[in-house]
Amino acid sequence: MKLHKLVFILFLSVCALSANAQTESQLRRKKEAIQREIEQLQKNLNKAASGKKLTLQQINAINAQIRLRQDKIGTINSEIKNLDGQISQNTNTVHTLQGQLGDLKKEYAAMIRFAQRNRNAYDKMMFIFAARDFNQAYKRIKYLQQFSQYRKKQAGYIENTQQELNGKIKILDRTLKEKSNLLKEQEREKEKLGKDKSEQAVTLKKLSKQESQFKQDIATRKKQQVQIDKAIRAAIQRAIEEARRKAAEEARRKAAEEARIAAANAKAANKPAPAATPVREKTTNELLTNDAGSAKLAAGFENNRGRLPYPVAGTITEHFGVHKVDQASMNNEGVNITASEGAAVRAVFDGEVLAVSSIYGKYVVIIMHGNYFTIYQNLRSASVSKGDKVSTRQTIGVLANTGDVAELHFEIMRGQTKLNPEAWISK
Template sequence: MKFLRYLFFCVLALTAVNAFAQSSAELKRKRDKLNEELQQLNDEYQETAKNKKTTLKQLNILKAQISLREEKINGLNTEVRLLGNQINENTNNVHSLQSQLDQLKKEYAAMIVFAYHNQSAYNKLMFVFASQDFNQAYKRLTYLQQFGTYRQRQAESIQGTQHELKVKINQLDRTKDEQNNLLKDQEKEKQTLGKEKNSQLEVISDLSKHQGELKQQLRDAQQQKAKIESQIRVAIRREVEEARRKAEAEARAAAARAAAERARANAANPGSAPKEAPVAAKASTNSELLNATPEFAKLSNDFLGNKGRLPWPVANGVITQEFGLTYIEGIKTDNPGVDIRTSAGAAVRAIFSGEVTSVNNISGTYLVVVRHGEYFTAYANLKSVSVSKGEKIGIKQNLGTVATDGATGETQVHFELYKGQNAVNPKLWLASQ
């Protein structure tokens, strides 16, 4: 039972260590990713700051920086908490090992004393010969041999425990150093966050002095997004109407077949009551129409099943404007998707397999709409496209390259996601980076 309890404890400790290692490695990976994105944003902000005229792009970059910085600080908090738990666990292990070592040394000292008092070969022989019979003599001889072996094992256990204790103490010291470094990094990030928030206030203050220009920038952006949204809805409506046309054609064909069947039945039995025509089916919903075929129904189900795990439309990017209503200095803007800042010339890729339903040129940049059953994804602000309407595509297949605004130098893709004709927040469907 003692062995089983010890084995259970070892398995439990190993599982905890593995879980800690996995979570710690994942947090470090995310931290490195955030550092990379923050460095890119900082480089881009420094480039825009060279322009004496404050632009909306500067504000968007600062907002993205602040969001990422807060995310990094939250990640550091989690790392510090995990390391704190690890320090407590290692401290308990050190105390446990120290207690084991003290007990082993105590037992070993007692054996040494006993061995000293019975070190004479004469005493050992007398101990064996004083046995009442041969069986007892054999047992006493075996005991003396086992005692020597046990004493050797105890010495080895002491050495092993001392080594393990040393390893745990070194591990504890490294964990404490790592925690201290993270705390310093955390404090540094908080100071940087404060500076970025002050810069944001300065940019907002400067922009507020040029309300007319700011409103014009926002109006231009909204007009462009309105054109994109209009084209997306046209493409979706066309798909719904095509599905409805096919459904109605199939219904008419089925009705014609039923009528012919009734006519044949009535002709074969003229004396019987004529069969009545079946009641017409109710008009299907858009969801039913878009999932009318087994292929599209499966595609919709697979798309829904991957909610929160879908890849991003670009390999590396940062959301600079979120989905829905936002206010900038009291000016309301409505974003039907998300704007993702990325590197110049980056490839734009499909987030899931499907069929290209539309490729349009909007004010010099391209819009690609892809159907995934009853779901639709739209990729706007593309400089070039590498797919065509009606083409079947796979997940992460390149659709084209993102365009860079010549006036502002801003490189971002506008991404929208629809369930039927209703826009939904794409961020809820994309995997966390």
């Protein structure tokens, strides 16, 4: 029973360590990914620092860097918490193994003392011959054989338990060292976070000195975005009108066929032809998913909500919705993702290129996914054309620079309604 208990404890320990190792691996990957984003943002900020003019992209990049730094500290805290659990578990396992080892040694010592008392062959023979009959003598012979075998097994259990104990102690020491390193890393990140916040304060102070210029820049950006949005909505409206035309043609053809059949049936029955049934006008979403291919694309897009890939490898530096910086505010109807200049911009899902336009010297690509649309703004060049079929993660162009920072503006629409892309792309 003690052996079974020991095996069960070791089994639970191995299972728990396997689960912890998986969590530890996930946390490490997340931390490394955050660090890559921080480094990319820092490169962009270093590049932008040479300019005397402060831009909205710089402020957003600094704010994003602070958020990432806080996220990294949170990830380190999770790693430390995970290690604390491992340390506690390994400590308990070590204590259990030490107790089991002590019991095994006591039992083995008792067996050794018994063997010492009956160590010569004469005593064993007398023990066997003292039996009252042959059956009892046979049982005594088997007992002596089994006792010898059990003693050897017990010695093996002691050796294996000792090895397991030594292994657990080594793991415990290594885990304690890892925790110590993580605590040091946490302190370094907190120090860097303090520097980032100081830089943020300096930037906001600089902003107050350049307030009029900054407001003018935002006003210019708003004006440009209005023109881009107008072009996007016009392209989508054309797609809707084309879908409406096709649906109307299909409805007329179907109504004419039904009227012909009804007239023929009425004539055969010598009755007047029935009045035509009025056709219900379809909604925008129904028009855009009128055929099987479009309906399948829309359903696939919806089913991948929260799992769509990033359109570019970078960091979201401006979120969806209304933002206020100092006294200036603006409404972002998508997300801005800061990346390296010339980075590949990729389609987030299968679809058809609805439009490729050059506005203010930069390209805008619109991809249609049934009744959903994805919009990719601020491309230096586009590698697709109107009508092209694209697949998930296919490169559609390369990212351009905006002022001092390379930034993709990405939007998702359902019909003419703007959606928050962060609810659709993967975390």
